[in-house]
Structure formats: structure tokens, C-alpha cells
Amino acid sequence: MLLIADHLSYKYDKLNKKNVLDDVSFSINKGEIVSIIGHTGSGKSTLIEHFNALNTPTEGTIYYDGKDIFEKDYDRKALRAKVGLVFQYPDHQLFEETVYKDVCFGPTNLGLDKKEVELRAYEALKKVGVEDDLFFTSPFELSGGQKKKVTIAGVLAMKPEVLVLDEPTAGLDPKWREEILNIAKRLRDEDGVTIILVSHSMEDVARYSDHIIVMDHGKKLLDGTVDEVFEQAEVLREASLDIPESTAIMRLLRKEGYMVNTAIYDADSAVREIRQKIRF
Amino acid sequence: MNKLVKTQDVTYEYVRRDDDGNVENIVTAVDDVSISIEDGQMVAIIGHNGSGKSTLAKHLNALLTPTEGTVWVDGIDTSDESRVWDIRQKAGMVLQNPDNQIVGQVVEEDVGFGCENLGIKTEEIWERVVDALKSVDMYEYRGSSPNKLSGGQKQRVSIAGIIAMKPKCIILDEPTAMLDPKGRKEVIDAITRLNKEENVTIILITHNMEEIIGVDRIFVMDKGKLVMEGTPREVFSEVDKLTELGLTVPEATLIGKKLYDSGLPISLPVLTKEELVSEIGRARLSKFR
Ligand SMILES: Nc1ncnc2c1ncn2[C@@H]1O[C@H](COP(=O)(O)OP(=O)(O)OP(=O)(O)O)[C@@H](O)[C@H]1O
Ligand SMILES: Nc1ncnc2c1ncn2[C@@H]1O[C@H](COP(=O)(O)OP(=O)(O)O)[C@@H](O)[C@H]1O
Ligand SMILES: [Mg+2]
Numbered sequence: 195m196l197l198i199a200d201h202l203s204y205k206y207d208k209l210n211k212k213n214v215l216d217d218v219s220f221s222i223n224k225g226e227i228v229s230i231i232g233h234t235g236s237g238k239s240t241l242i243e244h245f246n247a248l249n250t251p252t253e254g255t256i257y258y259d260g261k262d263i264f265e266k267d268y269d270r271k272a273l274r275a276k277v278g279l280v281f282q283y284p285d286h287q288l289f290e291e292t293v294y295k296d297v298c299f300g301p302t303n304l305g306l307d308k309k310e311v312e313l314r315a316y317e318a319l320k321k322v323g324v325e326d327d328l329f330f331t332s333p334f335e336l337s338g339g340q341k342k343k344v345t346i347a348g349v350l351a352m353k354p355e356v357l358v359l360d361e362p363t364a365g366l367d368p369k370w371r372e373e374i375l376n377i378a379k380r381l382r383d384e385d386g387v388t389i390i391l392v393s394h395s396m397e398d399v400a401r402y403s404d405h406i407i408v409m410d411h412g413k414k415l416l417d418g419t420v421d422e423v424f425e426q427a428e429v430l431r432e433a434s435l436d437i438p439e440s441t442a443i444m445r446l447l448r449k450e451g452y453m454v455n456t457a458i459y460d461a462d463s464a465v466r467e468i469r470q471k472i473r474f
Numbered sequence: 475m476n477k478l479v480k481t482q483d484v485t486y487e488y489v490r491r492d493d494d495g496n497v498e499n500i501v502t503a504v505d506d507v508s509i510s511i512e513d514g515q516m517v518a519i520i521g522h523n524g525s526g527k528s529t530l531a532k533h534l535n536a537l538l539t540p541t542e543g544t545v546w547v548d549g550i551d552t553s554d555e556s557r558v559w560d561i562r563q564k565a566g567m568v569l570q571n572p573d574n575q576i577v578g579q580v581v582e583e584d585v586g587f588g589c590e591n592l593g594i595k596t597e598e599i600w601e602r603v604v605d606a607l608k609s610v611d612m613y614e615y616r617g618s619s620p621n622k623l624s625g626g627q628k629q630r631v632s633i634a635g636i637i638a639m640k641p642k643c644i645i646l647d648e649p650t651a652m653l654d655p656k657g658r659k660e661v662i663d664a665i666t667r668l669n670k671e672e673n674v675t676i677i678l679i680t681h682n683m684e685e686i687i688g689v690d691r692i693f694v695m696d697k698g699k700l701v702m703e704g705t706p707r708e709v710f711s712e713v714d715k716l717t718e719l720g721l722t723v724p725e726a727t728l729i730g731k732k733l734y735d736s737g738l739p740i741s742l743p744v745l746t747k748e749e750l751v752s753e754i755g756r757a758r759l760s761k762f763r
């Protein structure tokens with residue numbers, strides 16, 4: 195197990211009675227794609243900001259690679275190079291004069307030489323589909339989706355062991371939403387990078403994860419495989435979430451008496467299942 | 475019908491200059507776009523990242539004025555500087571990032587802020603604030619500090635702030651991008667209700683195709699140009715063209731199309747889950763006959 199949250203509790207304000215995170219425990223294996231879902235305000239962003247020690251728990255702790263990251267002499271700076279966090283709001287992460295400089299910032303901080311930094315920045319920008327002619331414009335002159343891509347490139351350029359993406363596809367157009375998720379999947383498949391994905395898209399989560407953690411009002415509500423989690427349609431709806439559209443369509447068919455499998459998460463599988471199980 | 479919003483051959487260029495004032499770079503973000511939106515319509519604008527949606531939207535409440543061409547809002551030419559505040563009262567805008575829109579220290583104060591600027595009586599403001607907060611399901615947070623809310627909660631507060639000003643038209647630039655499924659549905663339901671019951675014209679920019687199945691009209695942008703326009707049924711018939719534009723269609727539409735391509739007699743396009751299920755039923759019967 196690469197990352198363990200052990201009875202984690204957190205509050206922003208010590209005087210507050212209510213915990214923003216309340217006794218949360220789970221573990222994440224190396225090379226997994228894990229999604230964290232939950233209503234807005236359920237504590238997802240607060241939770242993942244513990245993974246590289248930006249937030250310090252009020253109770254409990256996090257183990258990374260077997261070590262307690264909140265121990266006094268743990269090297270948290272080194273941890274931040276290993277656990278790369280892409281923030282939810284690009285404006286919080288972008289600050290350099292040009293797109294290119296912005297992406298160079300992370301790798302420069304790792305102490306890499308200039309040539310390596312520039313190579314990595316170039317590769318990362320290309321990977322997320324930022325066109326050359328945007329490299330030297332100010333990040334603040336980009337459209338919403340373009341900004342999002344630049345922040346992802348900034349973290350990719352650091353080549354982290356764990357890539358934590360806070361709502362990476364929010365604001366991306368359909369083509370790039372899929373593209374970004376495929377990039378994450380390829381990083382996992384080819385380089386063994388562990389991916390932690392926070393998302394409000396049930397479709398994305400269902401298609402790409404090995405394992406899903408569901409948060410609700412600061413508590414862990416569910417923790418299981420894609421099938422286990424999306425079986426619980428009612429529990430999810432209670433928690434302001436939902437099931438993927440394809441799954442909902444299969445459930446509707448089932449209700450109409452067609453004996454189709456409902457653990458279906460994309461259009462192609464839905465079509466295959468319908469053609470196989472329904473006699474036309 | 476009355477054209478509430480109309481653009482005629484609108485082009486907008488972002489011009490970057492160096493320190494000496496020489497032009498360094500020009501981006502044509504909107505390229506010769508003519509659209510008209512009728513009073514009381516609910517329309518959607520879709521398109522790839524950087525296609526010019528937000529730039530076009532900013533023309534509709536005079537945040538930007540065209541480099542070339544003309545924009546009218548309720549008959550007022552937006553380049554008439556003396557009318558800017560009339561226009562902004564008629565057309566309210568909810569922007570992509572909620573953080574840039576929150577001004578108050580307390581949620582209810584923030585929501586009332588726009589109304590205060592309009593010079594509305596305090597008593598009426600409170601009534602409007604209560605209604606607006608309830609309509610986005612944020613009433614219980616009325617006393618909270620906005621900067622302590624999570625992203626999705628903030629977005630609902632900014633929508634309430636616009637709703638409270640009772641504009642003729644609301645332009646929403648990806649208002650649901652940061653919301654959970656329930657929040658997304660609440661926002662779409664709330665703006666649909668405003669449109670149907672109070673005849674507020676709604677202009678919705680989104681990347682989520684499921685959200686716009688019920689709108690009156692969809693405008694499709696590509697590299698600054700308007701490339702398609704029509705009802706959801708018309709636009710979503712063109713699955714291949716939309717895919718080429720980097721876009722997609724609702725899941726039921728996609729499954730319907732793929733079933734049709736596999737040889738089933740499905741009538742296209744299918745828009746909703748319910749339609750898909752009944753089309754599958756029909757396809758079965760038609761083979762038995
Ligand atoms: N302030 C600015 N200065 C210079 N160029 C800009 C500015 N804002 C946007 N642009 C450029 O104008 C083009 C259109 O951007 P716009 O924000 O309108 O796109 P959009 O369709 O809203 O995209 P998204 O879906 O990503 O929000 C892009 O090429 C973008 O880089
Ligand atoms: N900087 C902050 N200060 C105080 N409270 C905060 C702060 N950020 C978030 N919160 C509160 O913590 C809770 C969880 O928020 P967040 O982690 O952003 O949720 P999510 O990412 O799941 O939407 C919310 O109730 C929010 O109001
Ligand atoms: Mg968050």
C-alpha cells in the first residue's frame with residue numbers, strides 16, 4: 195500500500211465544533227487509479243491537500259510508502275515532488291508571466307538543469323494539447339479550458355509518482371476531457387504512476403477507476419470497486435451524487451423487463467449488451 | 475417575436491502590445507458571428523475550449539464591445555457607452571470562476587449586493603435574496619462567509635446574486651462545471667423554471683450535452699466562428715460533425731445512433747433515456763411484424 199489515511203480528522207478553524215474531515219481511513223495501492231467523489235463541500239479538496247502535507251490533520255495521520263508524513267523530521271519538501279497536486283482552480287496555480295515559464299516552475303524547483311526543465315515543460319505542454327502559439331502568452335489571457343490544461347502540464351512536468359487531479363476535467367470540452375483522462379491512464383499503464391482523481395463526472399469515474407472512495411459531509415460513505423459503488427444508486431443519490439447515464443439507461447431497460455446487465459458505463463458496452471441480450 | 479439579443483457580423487480581436495505600444499499579437503476570438511435570441515428563449519452555446527464562447531458572451535452584457543459589427547440588447551446598441559448600466563441591468567452574467575464574483579462578507583449580503591447597486595428598497599432586497607437563495611438551495615447558508623464555502627457552493631451563491639436582480643436575460647458561462655450531480659440538476663432546474671415561469675431569457679454556455687436537451691436553440695462555435703445552429707433535435711442529429719468539432723452528444727443519443735448503425739430501425743435522433751427505451755421497444759415490435 196502506497197498511501198494510507200489513518201483515522202484522519204481535520205478542521206480549518208480549531209474553534210469550530212464540526213470536523214471538515216471526520217475519522218476518514220482508507221488505503222491506496224501503487225499504480226491504482228482511485229477516484230474520490232462526493233457532494234460539493236464534502237471535503238474532497240481538503241482531503242487531497244493532506245496527501246502532500248499542505249494540510250495538517252487535527253487527528254490521525256497519513257502514511258506514504260510506510261512512513262508517517264506528519265512525523266517531525268519527515269522530508270515534506272521531497273514528498274511534494276513525489277505527490278503532484280493539480281488544484282481545482284487554475285487561477286490558484288498560475289502566476290508566471292508566460293505559459294511556458296509557468297510550466298517550468300515546478301521542474302526548476304526540483305533542481306533540474308535548464309535543458310531538462312525546458313524539455314520536460316515542452317513535452318508536458320504538448321501532451322495536454324497546448325498549441326505552440328500559446329507558449330509565450332500570459333496564462334491569464336487563456337480561456338478557462340486552456341488554463342486548466344496548463345496547470346496539468348505544470349504538474350506533469352515534475353514527473354510525480356502520484357498524480358492528484360482535483361476536478362481536472364471541469365471546464366474541458368468533451369474531446370479534451372477524454373484526452374486528459376487517457377493521458378492519466380497512460381501514465382499509470384506505462385510508467386506505473388498512481389492516479390488520484392477527484393471528479394463530479396460519474397461517467398469519467400466509472401470508466402477510468404479501479405477503486406472509488408465516496409465522501410459525504412466529511413465522512414467516508416463508500417469505498418469499493420466501480421461495480422460495488424454504482425450498484426448503490428439510492429445511496430449515491432442520497433449523497434447528491436448519481437450513476438452514469440449509460441447505467442441509468444440499462445436500469446431503465448431492466449425496469450421495462452429486459453434482462454440486461456446494469457453494470458455498464460459507456461455507450462459501446464451499452465450497445466453490445468443491448469444487441470446481445472435483447473432479441474430483435 | 476422580439477429579438478432580445480442580436481449580434482450582426484461581430485468580430486472581436488484581443489490585441490497584445492509590447493511596452494512601446496506596438497502590436498505584438500492578435501487573436502481573433504470571435505469571427506463574424508451573427509446570432510439572434512428571442513425574448514423568453516432558453517438557448518445554449520457550445521464549442522471546444524478557446525472557440526470564443528466566453529468572449530461572445532461578454533459582448534451580450536457590454537463587458538466587451540465588438541472590434542467590428544454590432545450587438546443590440548433589447549434594442550440598445552452596446553457600443554453606446556452611456557447605456558452600459560441599462561444593458562447590465564437587462565442582461566446579468568454568471569462567470570466561469572465564482573471566486574471572482576463574490577464580494578460580500580456574508581452570503582445574504584453578497585446576494586443582495588447587485589440589487590443595492592440598482593437602488594432597490596432594503597425590504598424588497600431581503601425578500602428577493604431569500605427567494606433567490608432558496609431557488610439554488612443555499613438558504614441554510616445565508617449567514618455563512620462565502621470564502622469558506624467550497625467551489626460548488628460559491629457558484630450557487632453567484633447565481634442567486636444575479637437571479638435577485640431580476641434581469642430580462644441571464645448569461646451563464648459554465649455555471650455547473652464545478653457542481654455535483656445534484657447541484658447541477660438544481661441549477662439547471664432553477665434556470666429552466668426562471669425561463670418557463672418568469673419568462674427570463676437564458677443563455678447557457680456548457681460542455682455538458684445532457685443539460686441542453688431541453689433548450690429552444692443551440693449555437694455551435696468553432697475557432698471563433700458560428701458553425702451550426704438549430705434545435706437540440708437538429709443539432710444532435712449530426713453526431714459525426716459534432717465529434718469532428720471536438721464535441722459530443724447526450725449518451726442516449728449516442729447509444730441510439732450506434733444501435734441504428736448496427737442495423738436496428740431506430741428513428742434518430744434519440745434525445746432522452748425514456749425515448750431510447752421506447753425506441754428499443756418499437757424496434758423489437760417492428761421486426762416481429
Ligand atoms: N483576455 C484575453 N487576452 C487575450 N486573448 C484571450 C483573452 N481571453 C481569451 N483569449 C483568447 O481568445 C480565444 C477565445 O477564448 P474564450 O475564452 O472566448 O473561449 P471559450 O470558448 O470560452 O473557451 P473555454 O471552453 O475554454 O472556456 C482563445 O484563443 C483565448 O486564448
Ligand atoms: N479555506 C477554508 N477555510 C475554512 N473552511 C473551508 C476552507 N475550504 C473549505 N472549507 C470548508 O470545508 C468543507 C469542505 O470543502 P472542500 O474540501 O472544498 O469540499 P469539496 O472539495 O468536496 O467541494 C466545506 O464545508 C467548506 O465550506
Ligand atoms: Mg473541491
Ligand SMILES: [Mg+2]
Nearest residue numbers: 337338527528
Ligand atoms: Mg469560456
